[in-house]
Amino acid sequence: MDHLKALIREVPDFPKPGINFYDITTLLKDGKGLAAAIDGLEKAARTAPADLVLGIEARGFFFAPAVATALGVGFAPVRKPKKLPARTVSVEYALEYGTDRLEIHEDAIQPGQRVWIVDDVLATGGTAAATAQLVEKLGGTVAGLAFVIELDFLNGRSKLAGRTIHSLLHY
Ligand code: AMP
Numbered sequence: 001m002d003h004l005k006a007l008i009r010e011v012p013d014f015p016k017p018g019i020n021f022y023d024i025t026t027l028l029k030d031g032k033g034l035a036a037a038i039d040g041l042e043k044a045a046r047t048a049p050a051d052l053v054l055g056i057e058a059r060g061f062f063f064a065p066a067v068a069t070a071l072g073v074g075f076a077p078v079r080k081p082k083k084l085p086a087r088t089v090s091v092e093y094a095l096e097y098g099t100d101r102l103e104i105h106e107d108a109i110q111p112g113q114r115v116w117i118v119d120d121v122l123a124t125g126g127t128a129a130a131t132a133q134l135v136e137k138l139g140g141t142v143a144g145l146a147f148v149i150e151l152d153f154l155n156g157r158s159k160l161a162g163r164t165i166h167s168l169l170h171y
Contacts (some may be wrong), residue, residue, distance in 0.1 A: 004040075005169050007033040008149065022149050022171070024120050028062055037148055037168065038063065041118060042070040044146040044166030051113040052140075054078050056102070056131055059120035063148065067118055076108040078117075078131050089137050093130035102127070104134045111139030122147040122167060125156025132163065 007027040014021040027033045041063055045053065050073055055064025057079045068075040081090065081101045088103040109115060115135045122128055122145070132142045142163055150156065150167030157165060 001040075001169060004033060004036055008169065022121055022151075024059060024062070024148060027148070038066045038070065040168040041067045041146045041148070041166075044168075045071055045116045045118075045144065047166070048116075048143040048164060049114055050116045050143050052076060052109060053116045053118055054104075054108075054131060054135065056117070056119040056127055057083070060118050063120065064118040067116070067146070071116075076104065078102050078104050078134060089134060091130045091133045091137065093126045095126065102130050102134060104138070106138065109135060109138040109140040113140045114143040115140045116143050117145040118147075119145075120148050122150040122156040122165070124154050125159030128156065129159040132160065
């Protein structure tokens with residue numbers, strides 16, 4: 001996993017001063033690194049049975065469909081407002097300043113389906129917690145959440161108490 005960490009580019013002060021951005025594009029373009037990341041996420045997702053994998057816009061989309069394929073299940077996107085064409089359900093969540101919203105098609109998850117949630121970074125946990133709420137709003141069960149990177153110092157896990165969380169890399 002140290003090999004994977006070496007492929008993550010840290011960009012200071014992006015997108016605004018004081019934020020250290022963990023850029024996974026340098027991992028994605030490395031064939032072995034990309035395969036190792038997908039493999040790690042797949043192994044994480046094999047710890048609890050899944051019927052569906054959700055990816056969170058936008059960088060979750062780089063990983064989630066590959067994990068779904070490896071598991072032999074389908075993929076569904078969780079998107080920013082007004083991107084999905086059919087009927088949606090949404091959840092609003094708090095940002096540092098103001099609020100944001102995430103949406104999913106209302107027929108993306110069948111009641112009782114077990115769902116893995118995949119994203120690149122677990123930071124404060126707001127995005128992941130909102131996604132877990134969307135799953136439950138549609139009658140699904142959150143099997144677990146898998147991330148490439150977890151920023152331990154932001155304690156995103158506190159917003160996901162009681163849930164199964166796997167992260168390949170910790171900062
Ligand atoms: P949060 O809701 O705070 O856990 O933020 C998670 C979302 O924001 C993820 O979808 C990440 O892609 C992105 N994100 C937050 N902080 C960072 C960071 N320092 N570097 C890269 N991505 C981040």
